[in-house]
Amino acid sequence: MSKPKLGYLLFDLPSDHEIESTLATECRTVEAIIHNNGMPARVKRICVASPERFMNFQKYKYAVQFVHLACHGGKKSIGMLGGHVEWKEVAKQVARHLHPLANDQQRIICFSCCYSKDGFDHTKSAFSSYFTGAYLFAKTEVPFAQAVTVWAMFYLKKKLTKPHEAIVQSINDFIGEKLLIFKKY
Numbered sequence: 001m002s003k004p005k006l007g008y009l010l011f012d013l014p015s016d017h018e019i020e021s022t023l024a025t026e027c028r029t030v031e032a033i034i035h036n037n038g039m040p041a042r043v044k045r046i047c048v049a050s051p052e053r054f055m056n057f058q059k060y061k062y063a064v065q066f067v068h069l070a071c072h073g074g075k076k077s078i079g080m081l082g083g084h085v086e087w088k089e090v091a092k093q094v095a096r097h098l099h100p101l102a103n104d105q106q107r108i109i110c111f112s113c114c115y116s117k118d119g120f121d122h123t124k125s126a127f128s129s130y131f132t133g134a135y136l137f138a139k140t141e142v143p144f145a146q147a148v149t150v151w152a153m154f155y156l157k158k159k160l161t162k163p164h165e166a167i168v169q170s171i172n173d174f175i176g177e178k179l180l181i182f183k184k185y
Contacts, residue, residue, distance in 0.1 A: 007064030073113030087122030
């Protein structure tokens with residue numbers, strides 16, 4: 001009997017310099033790691049750069065265990081080309097693509113952005129029916145190189161059955177500082 005495929009939903013909300021320079025985005029890197037890791041996986045990457053496109057992206061509900069939100073976060077909103085989207089609206093748009101959790105289901109969200117703790121705090125009530133936990137950065141601002149390193153390690157190591165604290169400790173030990181934290185919903 002084969003193991004069921006894990007499902008990943010990646011929200012890739014790149015900035016103008018990533019688009020103009022055709023740079024590899026964080027979610028493209030994460031997607032490559034997942035596919036090249038040898039584990040059967042379903043991956044859906046939603047890539048939008050403007051608030052209008054984000055708010056009107058085609059609605060489809062995905063059966064996933066991991067959601068990765070890569071964006072340019074601020075205290076009250078995320079920055080996109082041509083404007084901002086408040087965190088509560090971000091939660092609404094992400095939740096549009098998910099079924100609420102059943103009693104025994106687990107689903108994790110990874111906040112990969114500056115001000116990720118603010119994002120977690122602003123979305124906590126809206127996400128409590130959709131997620132069992134969240135990974136976020138302990139620091140307010142995180143450079144791209146550190147973020148992509150953390151998530152590369154995370155997606156190489158993390159399975160739903162592995163303890164959250166062990167993954168966090170392993171990554172923080174490698175980085176040499178408390179950079180990643182886990183919070184329960």
